[in-house]
Amino acid sequence: MVFRKLPKPMTMLKSLQTPSAIISAKETPNLIKPPTNYIVPLPSVSLSLTSQEQLLQFLKTYLKPPFTPHDLLNFLKKKLHYHPKFTQFDLHIFQWASEIDSFRHDHFTYEWMIKTLAITDRFNDLQSVLEGMISNPCPCSDGIFSCPRTEPIFRFVINSYCRSGRLAEALFAFENMRKLIDGKPSVVIYNILINGFVRSRQHEKALELYGRMLKDKVKPDVVTFNILISSNCRNSQFELALDVFKEMRIKGCNPNVVSFNTLIKGFLREKKFKEGISMAYEMLDLGCGFSSVTCEVLLDGLCREGRVLEACDLLIDFSRKGAVPDEFDFLNVIEGLCVKGKVDRALEMVDELWAKGKFPSPVACTTLIEGLRGAGKIEEAFTLMERMLKEEIVPDSVTYNCLLQALCNAGRTANANKLKILASKKGLEPDGATYNILVSGYSREGRRKEGEVLLEEMLDKGFIPDLASYNRLLDGLCDGKKFVIHQRTVRGG
Structure with a gap:
């Protein structure tokens, strides 16, 4: 839900500066009269237009002049912000307070208002508050040093602008911040801006900002270099990405994962598989x-390129070096091996990783079981599922029933x-299909007694x-037994 922006109720609210003021709706401009061409989203979908008198009464109750910035902040945070009718007036009350001669905003009120506007995407209003902060800075700035909260406030603003793709406004805020703070901007703010341009596919602009960063003698960190490496790779400039990586090492910045x-x-992506593998070993x-x-x-990535055997060998070698993280799921390697008919190799890989404490996921296990079953390796599939269940790795019912059918x-x-029986103990209860498969199996084998036990269940x-x-x-169990006896007679058993 959106509402039209309310006009600034300065005239009406100024009269609250004296506690004895008596104000009526007829004596002041209409607070809720909307302009014709400006709408903004509000932080609550349950807002309704409220009367001027109700707002005035609310202010008289909880915010009587004279008040301090601390009083105003408590009112905005604890009274106004959660009120379903009046929260839409947060900016107007903030601006009204600015007009009171005895009042001056500090960095706490500026920061709360700026963050509220940014979070609710009221960027046009945010610009006006920033301009107010620049022209009427926090009292902390009255001395020879600037307010220590100036840079963190602008960092939040710049990040919000970049998140919303408003890069021109982000740069404008950055320039104003440079004039207000002591010293150079932090590397974090440069990183936010550079990443904002990278995300907007403005690679050249990102490089310009990096150059400006070096000119300002702001030392880049690992985040800066990672952003530039990623941007070069995105723009098919892989050689430049390698140059950035080398520059990173020369400048004494250690690369991270x-x-x-x-x-x-x-x-x-460049099909340089050997170099990619070498880079992984360099990491270690x-x-x-x-x-x-x-x-x-x-x-x-190797599996997608059809180099699944190479991926399998690497995985085993990485495992032996203790480099494979526990959360890595090697499903794609198993799937690739099964597709190529290398189920024995897949089983060897799983056995070795399992011995190292790297348990495959249920999906990876069931994929391998299906591969073994399809290759006619029923004994191996049975052993693997039994091992799965003992380790509390429960398969899906379809794979489970299919293996029972094959057995x-x-x-x-x-x-x-x-x-x-084992699956039931681990929480996988047999369904109707499970019982029918087993009863039919006992019937074919002429084992009526075991089949009758299942029928009772x-x-x-x-x-x-x-x-x-x-x-x-x-009757099927009885016929099955007769069939088995007949077959044995025919064979001379």
């Missing part, structure tokens, strides 16, 4: 540990039932709707 991740991603040599993003960029088809219903859990269905399943 973000620096390396950005360059590795750039190498892979410098004592910069991998993040999960590092592994995703390098290993998943039953292979004449290993007892193993399938063993998995059913099905009946208790409501999976058999009526007696006819129960008898049909029981």
Whole structure:
């Protein structure tokens, strides 16, 4: 919901400077008369236009002149800000206070008002408050030094402008800040501005700001260099990104994991796989540990390029060096190996990583189980799922039932039932499909007694709707036993 901006109620509110003032709506301009062409979003969707008299009464109750900046701040934060009717008047009351001869805003009131306007995206109003702060600075600035809160306030403003893509206003605020503060701007503010231009795809402007930063003798930090490396990579200037990385090292700034991740991603984008892998090993040599993003960029990137065996070898080597973070999910490597028919290699990799305490995710495990089942390696799939369940890694019901079906088809219903019992203990309850698979398996194997036990469980859990269905399943067990006896007779058993 939006409302038209209210006119500044200076005339009406000035009369509150004397506690004895008696004000009526007829004696003052209409507070809620809207202008014709300016609308702003307000911080609450439940606001309604309020009468002038109600606002005046609210002010008389909680903010009687004379008051201090501390009094005004408490009123704005604790009374006005949470009031559903009057919160829309925060700026007007702030400006009204500015007109009182005995009152002067300090950095606390300026900061609260500026942050409130920025957070609610009232940037046109924010500009007017900034101008007021410049022309009427905080009392802390009356001495030879500027107010220590000036730079943090402007940093918040500049960051808000950059976040909203209002870069011209961000630069304007930056220039004004330079005139007000003592000394040079901090590297943090330069980083905010440079990153703002990078995000807006204004690469040249970002480089200009970096040059200005060096001219001002502000020492860049790792964040500065990371922003420039990323910007060069985005603009297909990978060689320049490498130059920035070298400059970073020359200036004595140690790269961090973000620096390396950005360059590795750039190498892979340029199809320079050998250089990307070398960069990863350089990370380890410098004592910069991998993040999960590092592994995703390098290993998943290699898999996307069809170099899945290379990714598998790297993953094992990184694991042996203790470099693989616990949160990295090697699903893509497993999936790539299975697609290429290298399920044995995938299983070896999982076994080695598992022995190092790097547990695969449930999805990674089930992907490998499906690959093993598709390759006819039922024993390996059974062993892996049993291991999963013992480690509290619960598969999805579809993969689980499919493996049970494969075991039953292979004449290993007892193993399938063993998995059913283990899965039940781990929270994966059997459904109707599970029981039907197992009953059918016992039926084919002629094991009526075990099948009847499952039928009783099905009946208790409501999976058999009526007696006819129960008898049909029981008859299936009997027929299955006769079929097995007949087969043994034919074979001379």
